[in-house]
Structure formats: structure tokens, C-alpha cells
Amino acid sequence: MPHIYTRNSEKALRQSLRAEMPSAEYVLWSKLRKRQMMGYKFRRQYSVGPYVVDFYCAELRLAIEVDGDSHFQTDAQSHDREREAFIKSFGIDFLRFRNVEVFEELSAVLDSIARRVLEHPKPPCSPPLSKGGRSESTAQQRSGVAAVARE
Numbered sequence: 001m002p003h004i005y006t007r008n009s010e011k012a013l014r015q016s017l018r019a020e021m022p023s024a025e026y027v028l029w030s031k032l033r034k035r036q037m038m039g040y041k042f043r044r045q046y047s048v049g050p051y052v053v054d055f056y057c058a059e060l061r062l063a064i065e066v067d068g069d070s071h072f073q074t075d076a077q078s079h080d081r082e083r084e085a086f087i088k089s090f091g092i093d094f095l096r097f098r099n100v101e102v103f104e105e106l107s108a109v110l111d112s113i114a115r116r117v118l119e120h121p122k123p124p125c126s127p128p129l130s131k132g133g134r135s136e137s138t139a140q141q142r143s144g145v146a147a148v149a150r151e
Contacts, residue, residue, distance in 0.1 A: 004049045004090065024099035025054055025066045031110055032064075038117050048090065051083045056092075060120050063087055064113065065096045 021029065021044070032042040032055055046056035048063070055064040067080075084094055095116060097109050 022066070022068060022099070024068070024102040027106065028064070028066055028097075028102050028109065029055070031106070032113075037110075037113060040117060048087050048092065051087060053087065060093070060117060061091055062093045062095065062116060062120075065094070066099060066102055067096060068099045 025044070029044055031037070033044075035041055037057075040057050040059055042055050042057045042064075044055055045052055046063075047053075048056075053063040054066050056062070084096075088094055093116065095113060097112075101109055
């Protein structure tokens with residue numbers, strides 16, 4: 001089976017996308033990074049085959065896309081459907097949000113991601129450390145989902 005994840009052929013593209021992240025992606029990344037979403041590790045600009053997704057959690061097999069205006073043109077919508085079908089063919093779940101949702105309804109976006117995380121049967125392998133250096137239990141993290149979403 002050919003290597004499909006984080007292929008070297010897409011490395012330069014991934015690096016440039018990270019360096020030039022749109023504002024909406026940056027806002028969402030600030031809430032997903034460092035295992036802030038219930039202890040799960042998300043990566044940004046992760047490639048699956050020839051495509052790069054904005055955010056990806058390998059443990060959940062969950063891809064998250066944040067779409068700007070260019071995604072709503074006819075050609076782009078067709079490309080996005082093809083791209084999403086390819087990614088889903090590997091058993092990867094997909095969530096898609098619009099820039100305006102991230103800017104104006106961030107708590108709803110985070111709640112939607114949290115609901116998808118809670119649907120996953122397996123808890124994260126290593127909970128994040130609290131500020132005092134102690135790990136929080138998964139139950140404590142899950143009870144804090146609403147608080148995280150409101151920040």
C-alpha cells in the first residue's frame with residue numbers, strides 16, 4: 001500500500017500553508033493546539049494523499065476544514081467534493097466550517113467539534129498536564145468542554 005499521509009512531496013506546500021494561515025484558521029488553531037480539545041492532539045496542514053487538510057486528529061481520524069470565500073465558487077465546490085470523498089475513502093471523518101462561523105460563532109464551532117470527539121469510543125492516550133503539572137482526568141476535561149467553547 002502506498003504511503004498516503006504526510007508525504008514528502010507535499011512538505012513544502014504544508015510548510016507554506018502553515019506560514020500563511022488565514023485568520024479564521026489561526027483562531028481555530030488557537031483552540032485546538034496543545035491538546036486543548038479534550039486531550040486530543042490536532043495537527044495543522046496535514047496531508048492525505050495529494051490533499052492537505054487544515055486540521056487533523058489521527059487518533060480520532062477526524063479532518064477539519066475552514067473554508068473561505070474561494071471555496072464557494074462552482075469549480076472549487078466540485079474540487080472540494082472530490083477531495084472530501086478521497087479523504088473519507090480512508091475512513092477519515094470530516095467537519096467543514098466557514099470562516100464566518102469561526103469568527104462569529106466560535107463557541108458553536110467548538111461545541112460541534114467537541115460533540116464529534118465525544119462520539120469517539122476511545123479516550124485520549126495521554127491527558128494534557130494542568131498548569132500545576134498534574135494530569136486532568138478525561139471526565140474533568142469533558143466537563144470543561146462548554147467552558148472551553150465559551151472562551
